[in-house]
Amino acid sequence: MVTIGDIARAAGVSRSTASYALSGxxxxxxxxxQRVADAARELGYTPNAGAxxxxxxxxxxxxxxxxxxxxxxxxxxxxxxxxxxxxARELGYDTLLVTETDGARALRRITSSRMVDxxxxxxxxxxxxxxxxxxxxxxxxxxxxxxxxxxxxxVFDLDFEAAGRLMVDHMHQLRHRELILVSQPEHVVERxxxxxxxxxxxxxxxxxxxxxxxxxxFGESRQPEVGRTLHALLDAHPAxxxxxxxxxxxxxxxxxxxxxxxxxxxxxxxxxxRYSDEFARTFSLxxxxxxxxxxxxxxxxxxxxVRRIVTPQARDEPHVLRLxxxxxxxxxxxxxxxxxxxxx
Amino acid sequence: MVTIGDIARAAGVSRSTASYALSGxxxxxxxxxQRVADAARELGYTPNAGAxxxxxxxxxxxxxxxxxxxxxxxxxxxxxxxxxxxxARELGYDTLLVTETDGARALRRITSSRMVDxxxxxxxxxxxxxxxxxxxxxxxxxxxxxxxxxxxxxVFDLDFEAAGRLMVDHMHQLRHRELILVSQPEHVVERxxxxxxxxxxxxxxxxxxxxxxxxxxFGESRQPEVGRTLHALLDAHPAxxxxxxxxxxxxxxxxxxxxxxxxxxxxxxxxxxRYSDEFARTFSLxxxxxxxxxxxxxxxxxxxxVRRIVTPQARDEPHVLRLxxxxxxxxxxxxxxxxxxxxx
DNA sequence: CTGAAAGCGCTTACAG
DNA sequence: CTGAAAGCGCTTACAG
Numbered sequence: 001m002v003t004i005g006d007i008a009r010a011a012g013v014s015r016s017t018a019s020y021a022l023s024g025x026x027x028x029x030x031x032x033x034q035r036v037a038d039a040a041r042e043l044g045y046t047p048n049a050g051a052x053x054x055x056x057x058x059x060x061x062x063x064x065x066x067x068x069x070x071x072x073x074x075x076x077x078x079x080x081x082x083x084x085x086x087x088a089r090e091l092g093y094d095t096l097l098v099t100e101t102d103g104a105r106a107l108r109r110i111t112s113s114r115m116v117d118x119x120x121x122x123x124x125x126x127x128x129x130x131x132x133x134x135x136x137x138x139x140x141x142x143x144x145x146x147x148x149x150x151x152x153x154x155v156f157d158l159d160f161e162a163a164g165r166l167m168v169d170h171m172h173q174l175r176h177r178e179l180i181l182v183s184q185p186e187h188v189v190e191r192x193x194x195x196x197x198x199x200x201x202x203x204x205x206x207x208x209x210x211x212x213x214x215x216x217x218f219g220e221s222r223q224p225e226v227g228r229t230l231h232a233l234l235d236a237h238p239a240x241x242x243x244x245x246x247x248x249x250x251x252x253x254x255x256x257x258x259x260x261x262x263x264x265x266x267x268x269x270x271x272x273x274r275y276s277d278e279f280a281r282t283f284s285l286x287x288x289x290x291x292x293x294x295x296x297x298x299x300x301x302x303x304x305x306v307r308r309i310v311t312p313q314a315r316d317e318p319h320v321l322r323l324x325x326x327x328x329x330x331x332x333x334x335x336x337x338x339x340x341x342x343x344x
Numbered sequence: 345m346v347t348i349g350d351i352a353r354a355a356g357v358s359r360s361t362a363s364y365a366l367s368g369x370x371x372x373x374x375x376x377x378q379r380v381a382d383a384a385r386e387l388g389y390t391p392n393a394g395a396x397x398x399x400x401x402x403x404x405x406x407x408x409x410x411x412x413x414x415x416x417x418x419x420x421x422x423x424x425x426x427x428x429x430x431x432a433r434e435l436g437y438d439t440l441l442v443t444e445t446d447g448a449r450a451l452r453r454i455t456s457s458r459m460v461d462x463x464x465x466x467x468x469x470x471x472x473x474x475x476x477x478x479x480x481x482x483x484x485x486x487x488x489x490x491x492x493x494x495x496x497x498x499v500f501d502l503d504f505e506a507a508g509r510l511m512v513d514h515m516h517q518l519r520h521r522e523l524i525l526v527s528q529p530e531h532v533v534e535r536x537x538x539x540x541x542x543x544x545x546x547x548x549x550x551x552x553x554x555x556x557x558x559x560x561x562f563g564e565s566r567q568p569e570v571g572r573t574l575h576a577l578l579d580a581h582p583a584x585x586x587x588x589x590x591x592x593x594x595x596x597x598x599x600x601x602x603x604x605x606x607x608x609x610x611x612x613x614x615x616x617x618r619y620s621d622e623f624a625r626t627f628s629l630x631x632x633x634x635x636x637x638x639x640x641x642x643x644x645x646x647x648x649x650v651r652r653i654v655t656p657q658a659r660d661e662p663h664v665l666r667l668x669x670x671x672x673x674x675x676x677x678x679x680x681x682x683x684x685x686x687x688x
Numbered sequence: 689c690t691g692a693a694a695g696c697g698c699t700t701a702c703a704g
Numbered sequence: 705c706t707g708a709a710a711g712c713g714c715t716t717a718c719a720g
Contacts (some may be wrong), residue, residue: 001458001482014691019715026716031689046456050397053715054696059394061459064441068426074420074626082412094459097408101427112390114345115405115438132418184627223460223628252627256600272718282418283596284567347697358707363699370700373705395697400710 002043010039022047041340053114061094061306063139065103065117065130067123071187071219076294077122079278080144084120085296091306093117099122102312104129111137118305120144120298124155125192140308142313144294146194152320154304156297159323160195160246163290164202166326167244167272168210173338176242176270178213179203180233180248182226188248199246199274219247227253234261234269241337242270245287252283253274266335277329286288292324297324346387354383357589366391370442397458405438406649407460409447409474411467414532417565417592420638421466423622424488427642428464435650437461443525448473455481462649464488464642468499469536484652484659486645488638490538494665498648500641503667504590507634508546510670511588511616512554518680520586520614522557523547526570526594530562543590543618559584563591571597578605578613586614595619595625609688610679621673631677634670641668 005186008018021028021036028036039045051060064084068074068333078200085095096116098106100141101119107130110116117139121130124145134141136292137151143150146157171179183189184196200216215237220226226249234240245251251273258265265271265287273289274282280289308314352362357376365372365380372380373377383389397403408428412418418635439461442450447465447505447587451474453458453503461483465474468489479496487494490501496595515523525547527533551558559581564570578584578601589595595617602609609615609631617624617633625631644666 001713004715008373015714016692017690017709020690023715027689032690044456046453046712048398049457049459050394050403051696053713054398054698055713055715057696076716078418079420081441082443085441089442089444094454095441095443096405097425097429097439098427098433099439101434109390110438112388113393115393140489222625227628248572249626256603259600259603281566282593284571309671345697346701349697359698360708361706364706367699371705376706387713392697395712396699399697399699481715595690 001044001048004045004047006043007036007039007045009010010043011035023073030150037201045143046149052342057114058309059115059117060092060148061096061116061188062088062239062302063096063098063106063107063110063119064088065119065121067103068099069123069188069191071185071221072123073252074246074286075282076275076279076292080122080298081275083145083295084122084302086295086297087156087302088306091302093302093306096166104133107133109138111139114138117309118142120301120305121153123193126194140305142305144297144301146198146321146323150195150319152319154301154308154320156301156304156320156322157195157324158290158292158297162236162323163274163326164199164246165206166290166328167274168203168212168330170272171242171244171270171336171337172210172212174242174270174334176212176337178237179207179215179242180237180240180241180243181244181246182219182233182244183216183246184218185221185247188221189218196246213240219250221247221249223249223253225338226250228255230254231261242272242334245271245273248275248279249287250271251279251287251289255285265333266279267338270334270337272334280329280331286331289329289330293324300324345392346389348389348391350387351380351383351389354387355379361479401458402653403459404436404573405460406453406599406646407440407454407463408432408443409442409451409463409465411445411447412443413532413535414468415529415565416467417596419463419626420619420623420636421590423620423638424466424642427602427639428466428488430639431646432650435646435648437646444533448477449489451477451481463684464645464649467537469634470538474629484649488641488645490542490665490667492538494663496663498645498652498664498666499663500644500648500666501539502636502641503670504542504636505546506667507618508543508590509550509673510634511618512547512550512556512618514672515586515588515614516556518556518586518614518678520556520681522581522584523551523559523586524581524584524590524599525558525560525590526563526574526577527560527590529591531563532565533562540590540599547588548578557584563594565591565593567593570594571601571620571633573604574598574601585636586616586678589615589617592619592623594632595623595629595633599629599630601677607678611682614678614681616678624673624675625643630675632675633673635673637668637671644668
């Protein structure tokens with residue numbers, strides 16, 4: 001391989017001069033700089049990443065810890081990953097993707113061996129086993145997902161409580177009196193997926209405050225089970241006029257469920273989901289929704305992480321907890337409910 | 345950070361002895377080995393990855409080049425990525441995920457800087473701009489996807505031609521006389537997605553050989569467009585008794601299309617898809633299909649890649665071209681077609 | 689404006 | 705069975 005020594009020899013200068021000429025970290029005569037640049041180009045020089053990492057203690061790599069659980073809807077995960085990866089690259093970083101089941105073990109491996117300059121954790125649980133390790137790691141960390149204890153890390157997530165309230169208030173303004181909420185599977189909650197009950201609790205409270213009757217259930221993450229659950233719910237609560245979905249699989253299943261029952265939104269049923277616009281387009285979901293903004297959350301996490309990495313004073317700044325204000329995407333699936341048949 | 349020097353000092357041996365004791369690369373007295381192991385454990389020692397990479401010229405990292413095009417169905421991609429990442433980890437490697445648009449540029453960056461020991465290319469095109477670079481890179485490369493020129497790389501893909509023949513022959517044995525084939529979007533073909541026309545050509549030829557009337561079209565990769573296309577096809581060819589799908593988005597859309605038309609498989613229509621079982625479960629697709637085996641293909645690519653990396657003689661072995669024999673997954677959506685209405 | 693040298697933290701021939 | 709030393713390819717104070 002061609003090293004900086006080869007460049008230096010070809011340009012007739014010392015290795016340090018070659019290095020400085022390439023990095024621009026000290027003033028070099030225009031002529032020498034040109035000779036070095038020419039040599040580097042002709043010989044096709046690229047610095048050895050390992051050597052540079054050893055000398056600078058910077059790898060220019062970020063760790064991305066993703067977790068794939070059986071009871072989650074995998075397609076939704078990809079968008080977070082791309083948000084992280086694309087932003088990292090934009091800022092000059094590469095991304096080390098870690099998908100192993102034992103996230104804590106993986107985190108220790110990549111941080112203690114100094115493979116990465118910082119770490120983004122996806123799919124963070126209420127009491128996440130990776131967090132204590134991350135706090136004691138020498139690299140900074142950013143989370144997408146709100147844990148119970150945010151100390152020592154920067155945290156980014158959708159404000160699921162505001163999202164829940166927004167769903168209920170929107171339905172309330174339209175004069176809905178009875179709603180159904182389908183959350184993620186209960187297993188997700190048990191594993192510590194706090195966003196499930198954060199939204200659910202907010203919906204429950206806000207419904208109570210608004211005098212709305214609410215039927216809240218956990219739905220499956222797979223077809224056809226979640227479709228059956230939707231059918232069962234609509235059977236069980238014929239007077240419900242609105243459906244709230246905090247469950248991607250349920251949202252993906254809903255169009256065929258509605259079709260099977262001959263229902264149209266918003267005429268027969270008002271629907272609000274919670275998923276990304278990208279997700280909506282891929283599955284052609286015609287429902288008004290609250291944007292989950294996976295790409296934006298990934299981007300925010302990376303930008304903050306890189307800030308901590310590159311600016312020394314940022315290392316000691318207080319940690320950030322940023323809950324994204326939910327954005328309403330109106331796709332026309334909500335409206336004033338028809339008067340119930342018994343009244344007409 | 346704690347270095348091997350710290351371990352050596354704590355154990356009262358030289359750095360080389362500490363290194364050998366840890367690696368086991370030469371015989372060390374049981375007592376010294378124990379002292380070194382204890383010191384490493386107590387001090388929480390992990391070798392610095394950059395330093396090790398510099399000394400050994402091995403990073404224990406594989407590059408994974410994924411490409412996400414607008415006109416492809418992203419959820420299908422994730423499974424290839426996980427197949428690669430999980431197998432890499434099993435073999436002791438981490439995975440550098442590269443998602444940038446300019447794959448050739450990215451490939452040059454990670455190979456010439458020696459960030460990776462080998463590279464897996466996903467979503468390989470007929471005339472892939474990344475291939476010339478990969479061939480001249482110092483690291484070996486493995487592809488998932490068949491390019492026009494396989495020289496210098498190991499190639500793994502589903503045998504799409506055999507898959508096409510299998511689809512037709514299966515329908516032929518059931519006495520179908522008129523079939524519809526929905527492929528991926530034409531843009532994918534134009535971009536060099538060879539698997540699209542490899543399957544399509546095979547279907548066309550085999551249909552001709554079997555005396556079957558065939559209607560072959562390119563379908564969209566998004567809802568609801570692809571659903572409309574399916575409706576239009578079924579309208580246009582009422583005598584067609586079988587539907588072949590080489591298009592994930594079409595497969596995901598089909599259940600609601602069938603439902604809307606009051607059709608049941610296999611009574612009214614026989615269907616064969618081409619997608620993974622994981623995909624089928626996520627979207628609850630009840631169709632007989634040819635398994636696309638993304639996890640297996642990712643795994644095979646990584647195993648071969650690692651073989652080339654670790655065994656010196658393997659570097660010079662002839663390159664592998666492995667086309668996976670398509671596996672038929674019977675979900676009961678094919679049968680003998682009913683006699684056409686006009687005959688009854 | 690430039691060069692000689694030290695150092696990053698490992699591994700591994702070379703010597704004993 | 706063990707140690708002293710060289711070397712991997714960079715960067716960056718230190719000197720001039």
